[in-house]
Every structure is written in C-alpha cells, then in structure tokens.
Amino acid sequence: MYTLGTGQDTTHFRALYNNYSQSLDILLRGLLTETPTMEKLQHLVEHIHLSLQSKNTQERARAVQTSAALLQFATSLPGFDTSSTFSKAGEFVLQLGLCISHPASDISQQARGGIYWLYWLLLQKRGLNTREAPDLWCQDGLQDPERLGYRNLARVGEVFGELFTEDQKRSFLQAGLLAIHNPLLRVSQAGLVLTYSILGEAGQLLEDEGDITANIMVQLFNIRVLGQVPDALQGLCSVGKP
Secondary structure (H helix, E strand, O other), X not given: OOOOOOXXXXXXXXXXXXXXXXXXXXXXXXXXXXXXXXXXXXXXXXXXXXXXXXXXXXXXXXXXXXXXXXXXXXXXXXXXXOOOOOOOHHHHHHHHHHHOOOOOHHHHHHHHHHHHHHHHHHHHHOOOOHHHOOOOOOOOOOOOHHHXXXXXXXXXXXXXXXXXXHHHHHHHHHHHHHHHOOOOHHHHHHHHHHHHHHOOOOHHHHOOOOOHHHHHHHHHHHHHOOOOOXXXXXXXXXXXXX
C-alpha cells in the first residue's frame, strides 16, 4: 500500500490517486491469479490488513475497498482452490466488522461487501452455497437504525462463528479484545458487540428493550476498568491489555 500527500491541485491529485488505485487492483488480481488458493489470498490480504488500522480515513477506505474487490475477484476464479487454510480469517473478519459501523458511508459499504465475499468463500470451502446459509444481515428493527446497526454487528459474529475453525475463532477473539481496549469509543463498542456475539453472549447487550448503548458502556467499564470478562475470554485477557 502507498500513501499520497495532499497537493495544491485537487483535481490532479484525485486523478493520480485513482490511477494508482486501479493499478493496485490490477496488480493484486494478477498475483492472486498466478496461484488461486486460500493460502495465496491470505498472503495478499495480510499486506492490505495493516492499512485497515491507519489513522488516515482515505487509506482505510482504500484498504477496505481493495479487500472487498480482491475477495470478490477470488470468488470469480473458476479454478480457485479452497482446500488450503485461511488461519487469519477471524482477525480479518473482525477488522472488517469494525468498519461496517464507520460513519463514512463508503468505508461501511465496502466493509459489508468484503465480509459478504469472505463469507461466500468460507461457505464454498465447506461445500455450501449462500442458499443453504442463514442471512448475513438482519432485516428486523428497521425503525431503530441504532439497534439494527448493533444487531448487524452481532450477526457477523454469530454467522461466522458457525464456519470458523478453532484457530480462526481464536484470531477473531484476540483481535476483538484489542478492539475493546481501543481508545476510540466507536471501535471499542463495535469490538465488544462482535466479541460477545461469537461467544453467543450478545443477548445480554442487545435483547434488553432499554438503552443498548448504555448496556454496552457498562460492559466496557466492567472489562476495561474492573477487569471482569466472560469466562470464555479468560485465557486471552493479556492480549487485550494495552
């Protein structure tokens, strides 16, 4: 990945950035085509992954967009081999999950796309297709966008938890604990919901008819300040500490 500084000529800068972005997509697709396997896909995704955590919004947006495009391209390859492992799929799903609640709509939409295509690949690896799997996004609660947003976050953990291997689930939980301790509130809230969801404990956060955000804040305080975490996370607690 590369970083471009801002210039005086905004139009020229955008054209240059778009050109570089298109070239990057072509390059990554070419590399994946050479060895169309889950192992090769993981290798390419790991290089993109660091930019998902960038403090620069444009870099994060580009990383999410590139990830989604690469995953979608992988599903279109007729000879794509899903027999190899994707051990860090859990961590990658968690990072994309954190992005679906991002206030920038382009980042959120691209993250949803990336999650969907990775879901498709993992289904394919198990010999399934999307018709045989549950919906990835919720359709209820449309009158309450905040509640629906939290429920969609939880849905990611619930659905992928059924597909993940133990290694993938562990990488998801490790990344989730780090997110819970992130100083950015939006990230820590999303990290908490995603982490609880894959443990099957999201109900205590979301099923109450009261203030969901208040419930989440209480749980964040319990974990970050009081050190009270679910039993299933006890062995990973040291990972989440800053």
